[in-house]
Amino acid sequence: MTEPAIETRGVGRVLGETVQHRALDGIDLRIDPGEFVVLTGTSGSGKSTLLYLLGALDLPTDGQVRVLGRDIATLSDAERTALRGTSLGFVFQFHFLLDELTAAENVALPMWRAGVRRSAALARARETLDELDIGALADRRPSQMSGGQQQRVAIARAVAHRPAVLLADEPTGSLDSLNSERVLALLERLNTSHDLTIVMVTHDEGVAARARRRLVLRDGRLVRDERRDSARPGAPSSE
Amino acid sequence: MTGLRIALFLAVRQLVDRWKLNLAAVLGVALGVLTLIAMSGVMNGFQQEFLSQIVRVAPHVRVVASTPDVETSVIDRRHAGPAAIDVRNDRAAGRELRITAPSDVAAVLLEHPDVIAVCPGLEGRTLASAGNMDLGALLLGVDPAQQDRCTPLAGYVVEGEWAGLRMGRQVAAIGVGVSETLGIGVGDRIRLASVTGGVESLRVVAVIDTNVPALDDVRILVPLSMAQTVLGRPDIVAHLDVRVADPLDADRVADELATRVPWDVESWREANENMLSLFSLQNAIVAFVIAAILVVGGFGILAIQVMLVLQKHRDIAILRAIGLRRGDIVVCFLVQGALIAVTGALLGDLAGALLLDVLRTLPVSNGGVIVDSPGFLICEAPRFYVWGLVFGSLVGTGAGLVPALRAATVEPVDVLRGRIA
Numbered sequence: 104m105t106e107p108a109i110e111t112r113g114v115g116r117v118l119g120e121t122v123q124h125r126a127l128d129g130i131d132l133r134i135d136p137g138e139f140v141v142l143t144g145t146s147g148s149g150k151s152t153l154l155y156l157l158g159a160l161d162l163p164t165d166g167q168v169r170v171l172g173r174d175i176a177t178l179s180d181a182e183r184t185a186l187r188g189t190s191l192g193f194v195f196q197f198h199f200l201l202d203e204l205t206a207a208e209n210v211a212l213p214m215w216r217a218g219v220r221r222s223a224a225l226a227r228a229r230e231t232l233d234e235l236d237i238g239a240l241a242d243r244r245p246s247q248m249s250g251g252q253q254q255r256v257a258i259a260r261a262v263a264h265r266p267a268v269l270l271a272d273e274p275t276g277s278l279d280s281l282n283s284e285r286v287l288a289l290l291e292r293l294n295t296s297h298d299l300t301i302v303m304v305t306h307d308e309g310v311a312a313r314a315r316r317r318l319v320l321r322d323g324r325l326v327r328d329e330r331r332d333s334a335r336p337g338a339p340s341s342e
Numbered sequence: 343m344t345g346l347r348i349a350l351f352l353a354v355r356q357l358v359d360r361w362k363l364n365l366a367a368v369l370g371v372a373l374g375v376l377t378l379i380a381m382s383g384v385m386n387g388f389q390q391e392f393l394s395q396i397v398r399v400a401p402h403v404r405v406v407a408s409t410p411d412v413e414t415s416v417i418d419r420r421h422a423g424p425a426a427i428d429v430r431n432d433r434a435a436g437r438e439l440r441i442t443a444p445s446d447v448a449a450v451l452l453e454h455p456d457v458i459a460v461c462p463g464l465e466g467r468t469l470a471s472a473g474n475m476d477l478g479a480l481l482l483g484v485d486p487a488q489q490d491r492c493t494p495l496a497g498y499v500v501e502g503e504w505a506g507l508r509m510g511r512q513v514a515a516i517g518v519g520v521s522e523t524l525g526i527g528v529g530d531r532i533r534l535a536s537v538t539g540g541v542e543s544l545r546v547v548a549v550i551d552t553n554v555p556a557l558d559d560v561r562i563l564v565p566l567s568m569a570q571t572v573l574g575r576p577d578i579v580a581h582l583d584v585r586v587a588d589p590l591d592a593d594r595v596a597d598e599l600a601t602r603v604p605w606d607v608e609s610w611r612e613a614n615e616n617m618l619s620l621f622s623l624q625n626a627i628v629a630f631v632i633a634a635i636l637v638v639g640g641f642g643i644l645a646i647q648v649m650l651v652l653q654k655h656r657d658i659a660i661l662r663a664i665g666l667r668r669g670d671i672v673v674c675f676l677v678q679g680a681l682i683a684v685t686g687a688l689l690g691d692l693a694g695a696l697l698l699d700v701l702r703t704l705p706v707s708n709g710g711v712i713v714d715s716p717g718f719l720i721c722e723a724p725r726f727y728v729w730g731l732v733f734g735s736l737v738g739t740g741a742g743l744v745p746a747l748r749a750a751t752v753e754p755v756d757v758l759r760g761r762i763a
Contacts, residue, residue: 151758151759152759155755155758155759158663160663160754160755160758161755180667180668181667184662184665184666184667184668185665187663187664187665188664188665188666189665193660193663193664195660195758197656199656199657199659199660200660201352201657201660201661202359202657203352203355203356203358203359204352204355212348212661212664213664213665215344215347215348216344216345216348216664216665216666216670217665218344221347260664272758
């Protein structure tokens with residue numbers, strides 16, 4: 104049996120300082136390498152909170168989160184940072200590109216931080232941008248790109264260092280349907296061609312329908328875990 | 343090292359990207375450093391000129407009779423008990439400040455290895471006049487043959503000759519200020535009012551310009567015997583001027599000489615204590631002003647960096663998410679503060695050097711009270727530029743530290759959840 108990419112056991116997370124509420128409760132989950140999983144649920148159901156835990160950006164209040172075999176609660180802040188830098192990729196609803204850098208530099212940054220020489224990191228960044236059909240944007244700054252282009256560059260940044268797991272928090276949430284389609288197609292391609300494990304948060308039914316596995320959260324609990332033999336590639340977005 | 347290189351790269355990019363805002367911070371630091379250099383240059387220039395003149399023309403050490411030597415009157419000396427004798431022109435029993443056996447004392451002083459020369463002297467106030475002009479003057483009686491070894495005034499004679507003081511008793515060397523006030527020069531006569539009521543008429547043989555108005559405006563030098571006559575203190579030597587090998591070591595030599603003679607011994611520093619205290623106060627005020635300006639410059643950096651960190655929360659979050667450590671974030675923002683500070687300090691050094699050049703040429707009167715100069719006296723010591731660079735950089739970097747540490751505390755998850763903007 105292969106080791107899971109991500110595994111959680113009885114994970115809970117309490118948020119808030121003065122007024123506390125339980126955002127997650129008793130989450131048991133196993134995600135194998137190469138899976139494309141979507142997390143869905145209503146607003147406030149705990150999707151993003153779970154994603155941040157799976158990405159070692161946050162620590163659980165209860166239970167255990169294992170990412171690539173490592174219990175994140177036992178790692179130091181520096182070790183969690185290193186884990187994120189080398190093995191995980193992130194895409195957020197807003198692109199979060201650094202305004203001062205070109206697209207290629209933004210994409211090269213995680214590789215450079217992971218120890219790749221700057222020139223080599225930049226070369227690989229350009230390759231990645233070419234691979235994702237946005238090579239023409241390499242020398243542009245974020246302010247010179249459209250929202251869809253920025254999001255695709257953000258995806259390039261998230262995958263250029265060949266992470267084992269890509270965590271995406273509503274990556275199409277701020278895009279129009281055309282750009283949403285482009286981004287989803289890109290993620291599907293990366294999932295199949297690079298055997299990349301993808302965990303994506305979305306509240307978009309159309310987007311959710313394209314994944315082979317769907318986890319539904321409600322009030323911080325995992326209420327459904329649906330697996331489909333084949334997803335619906337190219338299904339239209341509901342928004 | 344990789345994290346450091348990335349932090350430096352990002353810092354430089356952010357600095358360049360916001361160059362207008364950062365330029366304001368750079369100018370703030372530059373202004374502080376410029377002030378440091380300009381004020382240090384002017385203040386030290388003035389002080390050093392004063393001190394170097396004092397060291398050149400004033401005795402390094404002076405042995406002074408400050409404890410009165412009680413003298414008994416003629417009557418008391420001749421009669422043990424009460425007597426009714428009419429004595430005319432007898433001096434009242436007096437208290438005299440004098441160095442007894444000055445030659446013997448000088449010999450003792452000269453035994454000290456650091457003492458080069460010892461000269462006897464007598465100083466007092468007199469009224470000098472020429473024509474219808476008069477002046478309250480400081481009369482200094484000297485031994486013309488020896489005095490130039492203790493206070494080398496011969497080199498400051500601008501008219502006449504120092505050697506003229508050896509041509510009898512009725513001669514005087516006057517300061518250039520005295521010459522101007524009384525309107526006399528070499529060959530003219532100057533009258534000195536004696537304490538006994540008489541008037542001595544002396545021929546001016548030399549005019550001295552030491553560039554120290556405090557001396558040149560009031561001082562008249564005459565042979566010792568003439569000073570004793572004018573001041574009514576026959577045979578009295580009230581002080582011994584001492585020249586030492588190293589004037590900067592005068593305090594130590596003075597302390598050692600004080601153990602060898604029973605009179606007060608004061609170095610040139612003690613003699614000019616009031617002025618040196620004034621300089622210390624002046625330096626403290628200047629240091630306070632400079633510190634205040636540098637701190638204001640530092641606050642400029644602090645304000646800009648705090649604003650930058652607040653605006654960059656999202657960037658910090660993503661940098662942390664993609665693998666930059668807290669230390670990298672600190673370095674990134676700290677380097678920005680440091681680069682602003684160092685650039686400002688270097689710019690301030692450059693501007694300071696240019697300003698000192700301009701000040702040097704400005705025809706500004708300094709009043710001519712302490713040191714006479716046609717413009718600012720500038721001391722351009724390399725240490726001022728080093729101080730500027732060091733203090734400017736430290737203040738600026740220190741100001742950048744707080745926002746940098748604050749940036750490192752930003753948790754990506756707080757930004758992503760929207761808990762902080």
